[in-house]
Amino acid sequence: MSALDTLGQRLERLAGEVELARPRFDVEPLPLVAPPTVEAAVELVKLAAADKLRVIPLGLGSKLGWCGTPGHADFVLSTRRLERVVSHVPDDGTITVEAGLSMARLAAKCRSGGHFLTPDVPAPARRTIGGVVAAGESGLDRLRYGPVRHHVLGTRTLLADGSLARSGGQLVKNVTGFDLHRLYCGSHGTLGVIVEVSLRLHPEPEREAWLTVEASSLADALQLTCAWPGARTIDGLAAREEAERASVRQRFDGSPHPKLHVACLPSKLENAAKIVLEALANARIEHGVALQPGIAEMLVELRSNVGDAQALSRLAGVLRNALARDNVSLAMRDAPRGALVELDPFGAPPAGLELMRTIQRNLDPDGVFSTGRFAGGL
Amino acid sequence: MRAGVLEELRAALGPAGVIADPTRLLAYECDGLALLRQKPAVVLLPRNTEECARAMRILHREKIPVVGRGAGTGLSGGATPVDGGALVGFARMRDVLEVNVADRYARVQAGVVNVDLTLAVEKHGLFYAPDPSSQAACTIGGNVGENSGGPHCFKHGATTRHILGLVIVRDDGSVLDLALPRPDPDGFDLVGLFVGSEGMFGLATEVTVRLVPTPPVTETFLAIFTDLDAACDAVSDSIAAHLEPSALEILDRLTIEAVEDSVFAAGYPREAEAVLLVEAEGTEVEVEATLAPMKAIALRRGAIDVRRARSAAERKKLWAGRKGAFGAMGRIAPDLYVADVVVPRTKLRELVAQSTRIARERRLKLANVFHAGDGNLHPNISYDRRDKDEVRRVLEASDEIMKVVVAAGGSLTGEHGVGLEKQEFMSLVFEERDLHAMCRVREAWDPAHLLNPGKLIPVHACREMRGTERPK
Ligand SMILES: Cc1cc2nc3c(=O)[nH]c(=O)nc-3n(C[C@H](O)[C@H](O)[C@H](O)COP(=O)(O)OP(=O)(O)OC[C@H]3O[C@@H](n4cnc5c(N)ncnc54)[C@H](O)[C@@H]3O)c2cc1C
Numbered sequence: 001m002s003a004l005d006t007l008g009q010r011l012e013r014l015a016g017e018v019e020l021a022r023p024r025f026d027v028e029p030l031p032l033v034a035p036p037t038v039e040a041a042v043e044l045v046k047l048a049a050a051d052k053l054r055v056i057p058l059g060l061g062s063k064l065g066w067c068g069t070p071g072h073a074d075f076v077l078s079t080r081r082l083e084r085v086v087s088h089v090p091d092d093g094t095i096t097v098e099a100g101l102s103m104a105r106l107a108a109k110c111r112s113g114g115h116f117l118t119p120d121v122p123a124p125a126r127r128t129i130g131g132v133v134a135a136g137e138s139g140l141d142r143l144r145y146g147p148v149r150h151h152v153l154g155t156r157t158l159l160a161d162g163s164l165a166r167s168g169g170q171l172v173k174n175v176t177g178f179d180l181h182r183l184y185c186g187s188h189g190t191l192g193v194i195v196e197v198s199l200r201l202h203p204e205p206e207r208e209a210w211l212t213v214e215a216s217s218l219a220d221a222l223q224l225t226c227a228w229p230g231a232r233t234i235d236g237l238a239a240r241e242e243a244e245r246a247s248v249r250q251r252f253d254g255s256p257h258p259k260l261h262v263a264c265l266p267s268k269l270e271n272a273a274k275i276v277l278e279a280l281a282n283a284r285i286e287h288g289v290a291l292q293p294g295i296a297e298m299l300v301e302l303r304s305n306v307g308d309a310q311a312l313s314r315l316a317g318v319l320r321n322a323l324a325r326d327n328v329s330l331a332m333r334d335a336p337r338g339a340l341v342e343l344d345p346f347g348a349p350p351a352g353l354e355l356m357r358t359i360q361r362n363l364d365p366d367g368v369f370s371t372g373r374f375a376g377g378l
Numbered sequence: 379m380r381a382g383v384l385e386e387l388r389a390a391l392g393p394a395g396v397i398a399d400p401t402r403l404l405a406y407e408c409d410g411l412a413l414l415r416q417k418p419a420v421v422l423l424p425r426n427t428e429e430c431a432r433a434m435r436i437l438h439r440e441k442i443p444v445v446g447r448g449a450g451t452g453l454s455g456g457a458t459p460v461d462g463g464a465l466v467g468f469a470r471m472r473d474v475l476e477v478n479v480a481d482r483y484a485r486v487q488a489g490v491v492n493v494d495l496t497l498a499v500e501k502h503g504l505f506y507a508p509d510p511s512s513q514a515a516c517t518i519g520g521n522v523g524e525n526s527g528g529p530h531c532f533k534h535g536a537t538t539r540h541i542l543g544l545v546i547v548r549d550d551g552s553v554l555d556l557a558l559p560r561p562d563p564d565g566f567d568l569v570g571l572f573v574g575s576e577g578m579f580g581l582a583t584e585v586t587v588r589l590v591p592t593p594p595v596t597e598t599f600l601a602i603f604t605d606l607d608a609a610c611d612a613v614s615d616s617i618a619a620h621l622e623p624s625a626l627e628i629l630d631r632l633t634i635e636a637v638e639d640s641v642f643a644a645g646y647p648r649e650a651e652a653v654l655l656v657e658a659e660g661t662e663v664e665v666e667a668t669l670a671p672m673k674a675i676a677l678r679r680g681a682i683d684v685r686r687a688r689s690a691a692e693r694k695k696l697w698a699g700r701k702g703a704f705g706a707m708g709r710i711a712p713d714l715y716v717a718d719v720v721v722p723r724t725k726l727r728e729l730v731a732q733s734t735r736i737a738r739e740r741r742l743k744l745a746n747v748f749h750a751g752d753g754n755l756h757p758n759i760s761y762d763r764r765d766k767d768e769v770r771r772v773l774e775a776s777d778e779i780m781k782v783v784v785a786a787g788g789s790l791t792g793e794h795g796v797g798l799e800k801q802e803f804m805s806l807v808f809e810e811r812d813l814h815a816m817c818r819v820r821e822a823w824d825p826a827h828l829l830n831p832g833k834l835i836p837v838h839a840c841r842e843m844r845g846t847e848r849p850k
Contacts, residue, residue, distance in 0.1 A: 091618035092722045092753075114620055136562055147562060149570060150539050157815075165815035166808065171720045173536060173752040173792045175525045175574050176800075176807055177834070178816045182538070182570030186563060203620035263561045267480040296561055327558050350565030352554050358822040359566065363815065375565040 007031065007053075011075060014043045021076055023056045024064050025256070026337050032058070032076040038098070038156075038164070038195050044077055045193070046162035048368050055368055057189035059100060059131025062123070062253070065334035066135060067188055067373035068345050079130050082195060085109055087170065094153065096170050096198040099130025115201035118145040122253040130194045136186030143294035145202060149185040156196035157184050160364035170198045183359070190374040191363055218277070218289065226270040226293045252288065252301040258312060258335040260319070262298040264328035269296045272328045276300060276319055283307075283315065309338025316343055324348070346375035353378075379419055379462075383440055387422060390432040395470070397421040406465050409450040409457035410512075412713065413763065413773075414798055418445070418459035423470045426487070427545055427553060427583040430466065434581070435551030437464055443828050444549075446577040448489065448520025451512045453716050454797030456523060456576045460831060466581055468519050474498045475584065482589045483542055483559050488519025488582050495587070504589040507534035510793070511701040518585050525574030527793035529700065532751035533624035533659070534590060536793065538573040543586030546572065546579070549824045559586050571819070576795050577830040579823040593659035596624075597669055598687040598696055601654040601676035602647050606630050606734075606746070609652035610726035612679040613750040616672055617723045623668050625657040626751030627700055632710070633747040633758075637699045640706035644699025645692075647683075654681070654750070655700055657693075703747040704758070710743060711760035715772050719783040720792040723753040729783055733757040736778045740771040754792035755783075781806065796834045804836045 011033045012018045021032035035041040048055045053074035058064070060080055079100035086096040090113025097106060103124035107117040119139030121127055127137075133155070138147055145151070154168025157180075167180035184194055215221035252259060264272055273291060280287050280300070288301040306312050312335060320330050332345045350356065353376040360370055360378055370378065388396045397403060398420050407415045419442070424430035437444055443463035450457050459465050468489030476485040479502045486495060492513035495506045509528035510516055516526070522544070527536040534540070542559035556569050563569060572579050603609040609628050616626065629637070634646045634653060646653050654676060658668040673684050687693040707714045721729040730746060737744035737759060748756040757779055761768045780790055784806045791800055804813060817835060 089722065089724060091614070091724045093617060093620075094722075138562075146535075146539065149567065150535060159815060163811040163814070166812045167815070169789050169807070170787070171722065171753060171789050171792075173527060173531070173720050173749070173754050174789045175536070175793055175795055176790045177796065177804065177812070178819060179525070179538070179571060179574050180815055180819060182567050182573075183819065185570070186567055191566075203622060265478075265481040265559065327560065329560060329564065347564060350563075351556055352568050353565060355548075355554065355568065355822060356566045359819055362818040362822045378565060 007074065010047060011044065014047065015040050021061070023058075023070055023073060023076055024067070024337065025334070027069055030056070030073055030076050032078055034078040034081045036081045038082060038158070041077065041079070041082070041158055041193065041195060042162050042164065045158055045160065045368065048074065049160055049162055049366065052366050053368065054371050056371055056373070057134070057193040057369065059128030059134070060102070060126055062127050063131060063135040063137065063188075066331070066345065068340050068377070069337045070371040070373050073371050077193060079128060079193065079195065086196060088113060090114060090201075092172070093201045094170050094172065094198060095201060096196060097129060098196055099133075099194045100128050103127045103129060103132060110201055111204060113201070114204055116204040118151060118202060119148050126254070129197050129199075133185050133197055134187060134189050134194055138295065138297070140292070143292070149182060151200045152181055152185055153198040153200055155181040155184055155194050155198070157191070158193040158195050160192065160366065160368040164195065168198065172200050188374045190369050190371065190378050191360060192369060222270060222273055222291065225291060252290070252299065255301055256334065258302050258306065258339070259333040260300040260302065260316070261331040261333055262300070262323070262328060263331075264296050264323075264326060266293060266296040268326040268328055269293050269298065272323055272326060273298055275322050279315065279319055309336045312336070313339040313341070313343045320347065344375060344377070349376045379442065380440060383436065384420065386436055387420065387433060390436060391422060391424055391429050395423045395425065395429065397423070406447065406450070406459060406467070409447070409455060410453040410716075411455040411458065411797070411799055413715075413769070414455045414458050416459045416461055418465040419462050421465045421467055423467050424583075425470045427547060430547045430581060430583050431551045431553050433466065433551075434547050434549070438550045438828065441826065441828065443831050444581070445830050446519070446523065446581045448517030448523065449491070449512075449515045451516045452520060452524060452797065453718065453794040454791065454799040456795050456797040456830070456833060457520075458798055468517055471583065477502065479504065481559070482591070483586055484589055485543075485557060485584060485586045486518055487584055488517060488522070490518050492516050492518060492521060499589055500592070503592050505592055506540065506587055507531070507590045508537045508540055511704060513701070518587065519582050522573050522582050522585055523575070523577050524793065524795040527749060527752065527754065529625040529627050529697075529749060530657075532626055532749065533622060538570060540588045541569060541573050541585060542588050544569050544572060544582050545584035547581045547583055549580065549826065549828050554580065557584055557586050574795070576797060576834050578820060578834060580829065595662050595665045596657060596659045596693070597665050598655070598657045598693045599669065599673065600646070600685045600687075600696060601656065601673070601681040602650045602683045602685070603652045603654065603679075603681050604650065605680060606652040606730060607727045608680045609654045610730050610750065612654055612676045612681065614723055614726050615675045615679065617751070619671060619675065621668055621672055623656050623658040623672060623751070625655065626749075627655040628746065628748055628750040629653050629655065629700065629703060630746040632743065632745035633703050633707070636706040636709050636745065637703055639709055640702060642699045642702030642706050644695045646699060655696060700747070707745060707758060707760060710745070711762055713761050713763045715759040715761060715776060716794070717755070717757045717759070717776050717779055718791050718794040719755050719780060719788055721753045721755060721783055721786060721788040723751075725786055726750060726753060729786055729788065730755060730757075732782050733779045736775050736782070740775050742768070742771055742775055749792070752792065753788075777803075798833055801834060801836050804834070
């Protein structure tokens with residue numbers, strides 16, 4: 001306990017306040033620091049490097065449940081106080097901001113210049129741009145704008161040796177140097193802390209319309225949505241109570257239940273959805289579904305009757321096997337740690353895992369950010 | 379090369395797959411950056427991934443450096459051979475392996491020529507969006523190597539947005555199969571990282587590309603200006619007005635003259651100081667909603683005329699002129715130095731004018747033809763490579779242009795890559811620590827520095843890397 005205290009004091013000196021936070025809902029709390037400046041963040045990482053500590057980078061924590069349980073970790077570093085707008089050039093359609101800026105505030109900033117921020121994520125006040133980029137989170141608008149990694153023009157990333165390395169830039173077109181920012185996008189903070197992001201902006205649409213069709217059964221709805229790529233099936237949401245748009249955008253955000261995230265090629269989705277939903281019906285697991293055929297993505301919230309952790313793990317394993325033939329991926333989100341003992345929440349080990357490990361080791365020889373939470377235990 | 383290695387390579391690739399005859403090697407001594415030349419020790423032409431892997435295993439064992447080559451149209455020396463090294467060419471890998479219409483992707487061998495891909499999928503109402511002006515010659519593998527752009531990348535994005543998967547032969551001949559397309563990468567985005575790595579991370583033998591539905595309506599117009607500045611301003615205005623046509627290209631007077639004197643004659647008005655080529659695509663309503671305000675901006679900025687292409691044939695001609703522009707410049711002087719820099723789109727006028735001044739001060743002929751919508755300038759300098767002093771002035775002008783552009787917030791290259799040409803300028807835009815991170819990632823792919831060594835990373839940064847990071 002006294003060792004932790006000293007660490008706490010040292011963290012406090014560098015970053016001000018230290019709180020306790022859980023890096024996942026079901027693991028022991030760790031000290032969490034939110035440095036007020038990038039310089040303070042650098043000092044914190046240098047401290048970790050010097051003492052061979054392990055660090056979990058974090059924005060506002062909305063996507064921690066996507067990852068596995070960390071191996072050993074010493075503290076959590078949140079970017080949430082890094083909220084500066086570094087440069088905003090509406091007439092060039094670009095913006096550069098610190099990673100801790102919330103999606104809501106960033107979107108407002110973009111709107112002030114007549115631009116629209118993609119991805120259009122649920123609960124934008126509870127997400128930071130850095131977290132969205134680091135998790136590669138898509139929004140409802142992905143069908144039109146593509147994944148978020150396509151809009152990241154460059155990053156400034158705090159690496160394990162305490163250096164701040166830039167990749168890319170602030171221009172809409174640029175091939176100067178290797179695109180390391182593509183590596184950081186979607187890496188869940190296992191290579192470094194993204195502290196600054198440059199984005200390409202899109203004109204705010206002049207008009208927007210939502211069309212809602214009520215189907216009599218989920219099966220009908222599935223068929224209907226799959227025939228129309230722009231559509232989205234939502235099942236089991238209290239749509240009436242909220243503004244229509246908010247509910248359509250909703251993706252069980254903040255729900256404590258375990259979820260299955262299914263992604264594949266568009267033509268495979270209808271069948272994949274059938275396989276998953278049939279299995280859930282057979283097991284009498286109560287669930288909610290949000291399905292978007294245009295981007296071939298389905299999110300299923302498992303509400304009750306899931307059974308214990310082993311049962312959940314078995315269910316995911318069986319489904320993964322059944323879906324593998326069609327190259328459909330099935331990730332588990334917000335699953336209890338017991339379910340992740342033998343199962344990687346992201347799926348089968350990715351092709352190229354050895355190379356990924358080497359990249360991680362080369363950037364971070366002491367494993368400051370290698371907490372094993374990402375795919376393949378990266 | 380050790381005795382017996384050539385025979386071993388012949389056994390691996392068949393006799394037609396190995397070129398070692400000195401006169402035939404001459405054809406491979408440079409890419410589109412003809413100022414730099416180096417004869418390779420051997421050229422290898424595999425027919426498939428397996429052959430490529432076999433050859434790479436031998437080369438790796440022998441510690442022979444390797445340079446990949448598509449069509450050799452690159453303009454930054456990316457495919458310039460290395461002394462004593464092998465060149466692996468993809469000229470015999472031209473098969474379209476799969477076209478998946480439902481899921482809109484194709485899988486092709488790396489040597490497929492860019493335009494052939496679109497021709498192969500056209501009948502399905504699809505196309506491959508990145509369209510470098512060299513598309514009739516350049517390969518998809520080369521496009522991946524450089525993360526190439528093209529006029530229509532203004533709307534559709536450069537190559538990287540269109541690559542869904544790759545099969546990569548690694549430095550040691552092992553095969554990394556990332557061909558299966560999925561919405562998001564599994565683990566780190568190795569495919570995204572590989573695109574634009576200029577042949578330094580591995581050789582792509584197969585590429586899975588995204589296909590885009592052919593738009594229902596495409597309209598093209600030409601705005602004619604008596605002033606290059608005004609054309610630049612029209613583009614800056616349209617970006618500021620959030621207009622999103624699919625292409626926004628500028629050609630200046632010298633380029634227009636060269637094109638009109640060539641087989642690519644497109645009907646560009648010779649009296650113009652600049653033309654702005656605008657294309658919009660989508661539904662009829664979308665196209666109108668883009669082109670009407672575009673036209674108004676052009677006129678407000680002083681365009682003397684706005685001509686809409688009346689037929690598909692006319693449109694094709696306008697584009698053939700644009701895409702043939704570099705080639706047509708051959709009429710002005712024997713050699714052409716194609717610069718490639720990017721500027722913030724708020725500063726087009728200023729930086730185009732600066733490059734013109736820089737060339738004029740050095741008594742050089744500069745023509746502009748560029749992807750204006752992306753801020754991607756191509757100040758092209760005509761010269762004669764036999765005139766040593768002119769060559770010196772060309773390089774000096776190019777250096778100066780890069781410095782001015784970077785100082786204004788721009789970048790060294792928008793689509794042609796760093797290669798050998800801009801290597802030493804990397805320190806203008808990146809600090810040592812940025813380059814170190816790049817070096818470390820490169821080490822993961824190619825610890826022995828056998829893949830396209832001596833490119834992209836400035837020499838001093840690499841040396842430092844070796845000193846500090848690589849214990850013997
Ligand atoms: C007239 C003209 C017009 C041009 N217009 C444009 C334009 O509009 N936009 C644009 O972006 N570029 C343009 N270019 C530049 C050039 O055409 C592009 O860079 C093109 O992508 C190069 O393709 P290539 O097949 O010729 O590749 P190469 O020149 O042979 O190689 C390019 C680089 O990629 C590497 N490479 C090649 N194949 C592979 C592979 N299979 N795996 C890994 N690495 C590989 C090489 O080592 C080299 O570093 C133009 C060039 C010319 C001559």
